[in-house]
Amino acid sequence: MIESPTTTRSPGRRVSPAYQRLEELLARGEPVILDGGNATELERAQAGELRNGDRGLWGTGALYDAPYAVLDVHRAYVAAGCDVISTNTWAILAAAEVKAGGAAAGGLTHWMDVARLGIRVAREAIEVEGRVESCAIAFSVNGDVEGEERLESLRLLTRVLEEDPPDLLLLETMSLLREETTRAIELALGSGLPVWLSFRRCRHGVCGVYGQHWGGPEGDLFGRAAQQFEAMGVGALLVNCLPPEHVDGMLPWLRDFTDLPLGAYPNLGYYSDSGWRHDERIGPDEYAELALRWRSQGAQIVGGCCGTTPAHIAAVKKSLGGTKASGRRGDPPAGEGPLSGRAPTLSRPWVDTEGRQLYPLPFPELELGQGVFVPTVGSLLVWKHLLRERIGAGKRCLDVGCGSGLLTVQLARNEAEHVHAVDVEREAVATTLANAYRNGVAERVTGAEVDLYMLEPEHRYDVVVASLYQMPVDPYEQYTGHRPLDYWGRNLVDHLIGLLPRLLAEGGVAYMMQLSILSQLETAAHLEAAGLAGRVVDFGFFPFSEPFERNRAQIERVEQLSDAYHLRLGDADVMVAYLLEIERRG
Ligand SMILES: C[S@@+](CC[C@H](N)C(=O)[O-])C[C@H]1O[C@@H](n2cnc3c(N)ncnc32)[C@H](O)[C@@H]1O
The missing domain is CATH 3.40.50.150 (Vaccinia Virus protein VP39)
Structure with missing residues (x-):
């Protein structure tokens, strides 16, 4: 294990050499590569066992029960050429609410110890792969911090991270903008660590893992929030936990509002009763093609969320080498690439076989006189x-x-x-x-x-x-x-x-x-x-x-x-x- 050396840039802001390298990559216009899915890789390696022992912690449970499996997954991503790997701690704040019981192998039952272990395992993977200072550790937290109890756990977490700090804090899979969102971001920034935010959002608003949208139209709300994040001192803004076809157009849209580094790491597949269903349509080559497309739409940071594998990330690393992110704003270029057939296009009206319009139906304009039968x-x-x-x-x-x-x-x-x-x-x-x-x-x-x-x-x-x-x-x-x-x-x-x-x-x-x-x-x-x-x-x-x-x-x-x-x-x-x-x- 190594100590993480830190340098202080501005009062209260701790910047490690590995993070400094990320800033330099971004400043030179080079791509920053994130890792892919952790929980789904663990599930793939451990079949049903992980699910049984996970207590609903979406992979984080493996730190209790199978830390060596977590190490193997991290190592595979480091070897794939990632510039950043994320700790297997997405559900750590939920783990804080899992009360005593269910003793884990190794006797680690306290969530703060699990948080520490998450960093140590990531650090060891980087060390073993010989990538010290060229691969950063992002401490992953589910950024939808709901309620006072979780906010308090987040505050405690920032204290835990002081002893053996990661290179950055990644609040991810965030959805709605609430008062708690701002408080959670403030708490994270209060740690003095660089903070990246990632939202499950596409051009239609909040976007779910199946591509479903929720919430009504919100106009510029999220764009203005992005401006605010920048002013608060957030280091980068990304989108994750959404189907890849929903990434299209999101980054050029965000560019209208913020100068923050932008990135994307969508899912491949979706959650089902029998575990994660991998999206077989998109292998590593197809994913690399999509990454190029997002790059052309301004992605500076690219990785993968659930369902992506080290092979996908290795392909992205290879294809993005030497590319420049577009700084362009506004609409993305017209569809190309493996998903272009499914990407939203200007929709044609529905017509019948004779070309007559069916949506809306050409229903006659009717006014009804007093007592006249209303058509049924x-x-x-x-x-x-x-x-x-x-x-x-x-x-x-x-x-x-x-x-x-x-x-x-x-x-x-x-x-x-x-x-x-x-x-x-x-x-x-x-x-x-x-x-x-x-x-x-x-x-x-x-x-x-x-x-x-x-x-x-x-x-x-x-x-x-x-x-x-x-x-x-x-x-x-x-x-x-x-x-x-x-x-x-x-x-x-x-x-x-x-x-x-x-x-x-x-x-x-x-x-x-x-x-x-x-x-x-x-x-x-x-x-x-x-x-x-x-x-x-x-x-x-x-x-x-x-x-x-x-x-x-x-x-x-x-x-x-x-x-x-x-x-x-x-x-x-x-x-x-x-x-x-x-x-x-x-
Ligand atoms: C079920 S409504 C149908 C109205 C219209 N054709 C439609 O499809 O909406 C039946 C109509 O038949 C009319 N009707 C009822 N008894 C009738 C009768 N003995 N001779 C002519 N029209 C009659 C009613 O006034 C009513 O407007």
Whole structure:
């Protein structure tokens, strides 16, 4: 073991020769190479054993149980050519909360001793590999220091580090900016050691190990924080613990805010129930290619986080030799390299097979008059089919029970020659005509207040559409004047079927929505009697809304007495809405 010699630059600031060398490398524009994943390498070496003994300390537990395995991992990184290795102490502040018990081999149970051992093991690796003063030790701490207890542990840690100091303190894997963040950084700086910060952040904000983002848009918040870190005396700012494709663009963005040395060391893979899943897509050569890309975006410090191996780091060391980091600000260069296919690009809008826009859907602009039926799942099912199949183009159409005019407007937007809209409610007809005007199709739309039961067809149509009420009601609970009682819920449907032979022109087609709480056999019988044939062209799911709940007893009665049905999903009742395409029998 060697003593770490220190020189003092400014009062309270301790700079070791190994750290001084890092500063010189940065000043000359040469890359600084960090190590790769420690915990994942330990896991790889020790299979399940480490996980069992780790007590949730993400590798740090190995310092209790298997310090020689930690030494081997450090040695491999030093041999790979790292300028900095990080101690296996990421979870040391969590270790401080692991209460007595679980005695470890060697009898080391106190977290402060584990912190000391972390440095000694790293130092020994550097010594054995003959890299004294050319490889620095970064004492790693999970920088998300939450709560007073952990802040206090951090303060105690800085005292521990006084005796055998590392070359720098690395607060890493930081996420949100909180008041505790500033306090933790201040405590770290108070140690007098150089402090580097690393955040799990990409251009979208805080970024998780799976590439998931959390938090809302925060504008310049993190950039301004970077400025603050610089003013506080932090030595470098990095990003880590995020998928490699999320590094893209982050460093040029940060460069707009700070002159600090910038770096990146992302993950390769992700955590799963069965341990770390290594990202097999990116071997050492591919990773070295990515490192070059980050270098071209201004990375001065490059390494790897979980999932990267000594082989990845050796490849990075080789590929970055002799390169200069770009000082460029703003957008990164257009995609190249192994991940460019997955890198975020200017997204194209989703379109259907005919190139029609699907996001957002070209939904008509609708205003609803007083008491006019608000389109529901059944209406939307029919609308979708009209849109997709461009139903009505060049045709004469009839919309029976037009309501808001949703179907009328779509037929007209599909370039129907003409659409006639009828509804028993005057307000619905007025609404339909107003909506036709709103959508620029008024000149091809007419409307009339008509009761379907009274309708005497005077014209024939190429296309008839109908999304009609279908509600079985108990006759004893419904008083009615001239309207027929609707025990089976199918009066309007059956009446329309009966009219279709007189409404449809030669080759004409009707689209009618039918709910599954109506009998299919009964519909088939009515169609047959009218010389028609129907087939299902689409279906959707229609939850029981309040009126259906109210008539549940009658719906169940109809289902007992016929082939009508609905689905039961846990506590929820769901009907199926079928869209029938009806034509004359051939
Ligand atoms: C389920 S809504 C469908 C409205 C619209 N087609 C849609 O898809 O949103 C049924 C419409 O039929 C109308 N209606 C009810 N009974 C009718 C009848 N006897 N004659 C004509 N229309 C009727 C209602 O006023 C209502 O606007």
